[in-house]
Amino acid sequence: DAGVTQSPTHLIKTRGQQVTLRCSPISGHKSVSWYQQVLGQGPQFIFQYYEKEERGRGNFPDRFSARQFPNYSSELNVNALLLGDSALYLCASWGGQGDTQYFGPGTRLTVL
């Protein structure tokens, strides 16, 4: 089985632009979580979706939004990009209570 996949791998944007990141979870997993990892720090939780519903939200501004599709893949959108949004964005796939979260390779976003 394929692991968690994310696209694109790298992305360069300028301030004020909008970006969409994509994630496909492990087959059979219905939950996706998004994390932001700034260089030199641990990942910070942004959102969790389970069966297309938002189940958790971290301390991020409304410029960040996400959704989950019927096939359980997910998109993370960030509007009005700031320099501080430059980070590695990680997607994690989760099978539910008692299970482990498995991470994708991440999307490296650079905002110039």
Place this chain on the structure above:
Amino acid sequence: GNSVTQMEGPVTLSEEAFLTINCTYTATGYPSLFWYVQYPGEGLQLLLKATKADDKGSNKGFEATYRKETTSFHLEKGSVQVSDSAVYFCALPSINAGGTSYGKLTFGQGTILTVHP
């Protein structure tokens, strides 16, 4: 809420040295505990986990024991290799009011390990 504190880094060792990376936590209830590893330029990989008190997680020569009495989950390896050079993260899930986890992991700040030949 749940929190994790990792030892300050970075850690630099010679090959075959003994490794300890300290992790302590604050949590509601008794959640599972995890160690993840991040190799340069990559995402996170699960290294090991423990699901209840006194459990020992192990993988690739690494071990960590879930210590409820000291709220710790220290990572150890008896003989490190150059290929172990990476960033190590201790993590635990958040628990909602109903006592179940909801897919949010809280991470420590990470410990950079460099192993020299």
